[in-house]
Amino acid sequence: MSTLLEVSGLRVAVGGKEILTGLDLVVRPGEVHAIMGPNGSGKSTLAHVLSGRDGYVVTGGSVSYQGLDLLAMAPEERARAGLFLGFQYPVEIPGVSNVYLLRSALNARRSARGESEIDAAGFLRLVKARARLMQMDESFLQRGVNEGFSGGEKKRNEIFQMAVLEPVLAILDETDSGLDIDALKIVSNGVNSLRDPARAFILVTHYQRLLDYIRPDFVHVLAGGRIIRTGDHTLALELEADGYEQILAAAST
Amino acid sequence: MAQSTVRDEPRDQTAASRPWQVAAEQLSNTASGLDWLTERRTAALVRADCLGLPDQSQEEWRYTSLTPFARRWLDHLAGARLPAVPEPVPPTLAGVFSVDIVDGRLCAPLLATPPGLTIQSLQNLGAEWRTRVEALLGSVVSPTDTSASDSLVDLNTALLTDVVLVTTEPGASVAMPIHIRLQATAASALCQTRLLVDLAAGSRLTLSLEFTGTAAVLVNAVSQMCLGRDSELNLVRVQALPDDGMLLESTSIEAKDSAAVTVTSVDLGGQLSRQSLTVRLAGTGASATVHGLFLADGQRHIDNRTRLQHEAPSTTSREFFRGIAADRGHGVFSGKIIVQPGAAGSNAALTNRNLLLTTTAEIDTKPELEIYVDDVRCSHGATTGQLDANALFYLQSRGLDLSTARQVLTAAFLRDSLTGIPLPELRERLEARLESRLQAQSGAAR
Numbered sequence: 001m002s003t004l005l006e007v008s009g010l011r012v013a014v015g016g017k018e019i020l021t022g023l024d025l026v027v028r029p030g031e032v033h034a035i036m037g038p039n040g041s042g043k044s045t046l047a048h049v050l051s052g053r054d055g056y057v058v059t060g061g062s063v064s065y066q067g068l069d070l071l072a073m074a075p076e077e078r079a080r081a082g083l084f085l086g087f088q089y090p091v092e093i094p095g096v097s098n099v100y101l102l103r104s105a106l107n108a109r110r111s112a113r114g115e116s117e118i119d120a121a122g123f124l125r126l127v128k129a130r131a132r133l134m135q136m137d138e139s140f141l142q143r144g145v146n147e148g149f150s151g152g153e154k155k156r157n158e159i160f161q162m163a164v165l166e167p168v169l170a171i172l173d174e175t176d177s178g179l180d181i182d183a184l185k186i187v188s189n190g191v192n193s194l195r196d197p198a199r200a201f202i203l204v205t206h207y208q209r210l211l212d213y214i215r216p217d218f219v220h221v222l223a224g225g226r227i228i229r230t231g232d233h234t235l236a237l238e239l240e241a242d243g244y245e246q247i248l249a250a251a252s253t
Numbered sequence: 254m255a256q257s258t259v260r261d262e263p264r265d266q267t268a269a270s271r272p273w274q275v276a277a278e279q280l281s282n283t284a285s286g287l288d289w290l291t292e293r294r295t296a297a298l299v300r301a302d303c304l305g306l307p308d309q310s311q312e313e314w315r316y317t318s319l320t321p322f323a324r325r326w327l328d329h330l331a332g333a334r335l336p337a338v339p340e341p342v343p344p345t346l347a348g349v350f351s352v353d354i355v356d357g358r359l360c361a362p363l364l365a366t367p368p369g370l371t372i373q374s375l376q377n378l379g380a381e382w383r384t385r386v387e388a389l390l391g392s393v394v395s396p397t398d399t400s401a402s403d404s405l406v407d408l409n410t411a412l413l414t415d416v417v418l419v420t421t422e423p424g425a426s427v428a429m430p431i432h433i434r435l436q437a438t439a440a441s442a443l444c445q446t447r448l449l450v451d452l453a454a455g456s457r458l459t460l461s462l463e464f465t466g467t468a469a470v471l472v473n474a475v476s477q478m479c480l481g482r483d484s485e486l487n488l489v490r491v492q493a494l495p496d497d498g499m500l501l502e503s504t505s506i507e508a509k510d511s512a513a514v515t516v517t518s519v520d521l522g523g524q525l526s527r528q529s530l531t532v533r534l535a536g537t538g539a540s541a542t543v544h545g546l547f548l549a550d551g552q553r554h555i556d557n558r559t560r561l562q563h564e565a566p567s568t569t570s571r572e573f574f575r576g577i578a579a580d581r582g583h584g585v586f587s588g589k590i591i592v593q594p595g596a597a598g599s600n601a602a603l604t605n606r607n608l609l610l611t612t613t614a615e616i617d618t619k620p621e622l623e624i625y626v627d628d629v630r631c632s633h634g635a636t637t638g639q640l641d642a643n644a645l646f647y648l649q650s651r652g653l654d655l656s657t658a659r660q661v662l663t664a665a666f667l668r669d670s671l672t673g674i675p676l677p678e679l680r681e682r683l684e685a686r687l688e689s690r691l692q693a694q695s696g697a698a699r
Contacts, residue, residue, distance in 0.1 A: 051650050054642070079652035091647040095665025101651060104661070108652035144665075145647075161651070
């Protein structure tokens with residue numbers, strides 16, 4: 001199968017300090033990858049660099065997405081090409097309603113593909129169906145983006161947006177943090193329902209808990225800015241049982 | 254109408270600092286005034302003459318210079334005359350009762366006013382109202398400092414061409430919003446508008462004032478509003494003058510026992526605009542909510558000075574003022590909350606948030622509290638900054654390009670201030686105008 005994302009020898013510095021130190025990762029359509037690692041290992045940096053956030057200096061390596069040089073693309077170009085970032089800390093934007101954001105986002109994507117704007121009725125059907133999937137009350141649609149949402153509601157809203165935007169590659173940054181068990185199930189259910197042979201996921205997570213509900217094809221352990229071990233879903237269980245220290249120790253010998 | 258002759262006086266420094274004398278003489282040559290009004294005019298002129306125009310050495314005027322205003326005014330003096338009673342203009346908003354004041358004069362004839370409401374001008378002023386009007390015109394109280402006189406108010410009294418009085422009957426709930434369009438035309442000299450609003454006890458009124466005009470107009474507007482016991486006023490004030498227009502505006506509102514006033518103020522036009530708004534919470538339990546918004550783009554200078562004065566026990570004030578400045582625009586906000594000794598149990602909060610869209614723009618903000626009693630709850634705060642980088646990235650990560658993301662966030666910032674406007678059509682029109690201006694902004698920034 002073709003490669004969707006290929007990260008080769010990626011080195012990234014933040015404020016003069018190298019956080020990623022030569023990271024390699026290959027993601028094919030349909031795959032679910034979990035990136036795990038201790039705090040400060042560079043997990044969120046990877047998510048941010050892939051989505052195009054400011055303040056990260058790429059000092060080496062390359063990232064190819066659908067054959068394009070991802071690092072040369074503006075954040076909105078990446079989004080329009082099917083990349084989605086689920087934020088660890090979703091931003092509150094009072095005055096911009098959820099539906100407004102989603103319609104703008106969908107239409108930006110469609111116009112980039114040379115398609116016409118989505119019709120109002122079709123859009124409404126889509127968002128309502130997705131809101132039901134995420135067990136979100138329809139009143140959320142008219143509210144300001146994440147405005148006054150609880151931590152769990154914000155994360156649910158991220159997955160809801162993802163479900164509407166139907167990305168090709170979704171990067172979910174610590175989506176499980178701050179979720180109670182019910183919210184975790186809803187979020188996982190949302191992700192699982194979007195699994196598709198044409199769509200890939202990168203789940204960045206500190207804990208194994210999320211992977212009880214979303215079974216990854218690959219688990220990568222990130223430490224010191226590189227992937228030091230890759231396995232299947234059982235690696236996550238091993239991490240849960242033994243902690244990161246053993247694996248880190250094993251890798252350094 | 255006969256054009257009055259231009260006085261052939263040398264425009265030396267003295268004349269430049271006291272231009273109103275010339276104007277007043279010209280006005281008295283052409284206008285056949287009412288006797289009692291002439292007395293008021295003369296008294297006001299003497300006071301204004303002593304005080305002179307405000308200048309930047311006064312703290313209240315620190316950021317706003319009237320020099321360009323005074324200079325242009327001199328050039329206009331030739332036109333100082335009583336304008337003809339203007340023709341009514343077709344209404345622009347549906348579902349409102351439209352009133353036009355052109356160059357300070359009430360347009361005649363007014364169609365039947367809504368039940369419970371009366372609108373009068375000097376032409377048809379009822380005898381029972383004369384004393385009241387006379388007292389208000391004789392008032393020397395400054396809207397910015399209630400202990401001092403104010404030359405702009407005096408100037409208005411000295412040079413006014415009409416007085417428009419809006420009154421309600423006791424207990425009347427005027428269902429239809431009143432939309433007063435205050436238009437200035439280039440034909441007039443300094444346009445003086447004088448508006449008096451008197452709400453009887455228990456009455457309710459929604460009133461919107463919209464300042465518009467043709468090119469290069471100069472307006473000096475004074476409004477005095479009195480809210481009787483238990484009355485409610487929802488006031489919208491929109492300054493939409495042309496880019497080279499200038500407005501000096503002094504508004505004072507007095508709220509008696511349990512009266513409630515809501516003000517939404519929007520500045521989106523003009524070259525120089527200065528609003529002084531004073532709300533006196535003079536009766537127990539009176540309350541005021543003030544929402545403000547200005548967009549100082551281009552070369553605009555917009556100065557808003559508000560003063561919320563708690564004079565009686567258990568009074569409440571809430572103020573939310575927002576400003577956006579771009580290009581070489583300059584915005585000024587000074588908001589003062591004063592809690593006087595008699596105002597125990599009062600509650601006041603003032604928030605000012607400003608957005609600078611370009612580094613060449615400037616906003617000066619000065620929130621102040623003056624509290625003379627212990628048992629009160631007061632808070633104030635002001636911030637000035639750029640758009641939130643996290644929010645911008647969030648929108649970009651969803652596919653919006655940077656200039657659209659900026660526009661969306663700026664529009665959201667200002668829309669928040671407009672939600673209280675009780676005239677949906679006016680609100681939508683304002684939103685559209687502001688947003689299209691911001692669109693031009695972000696287009697230029699690219």
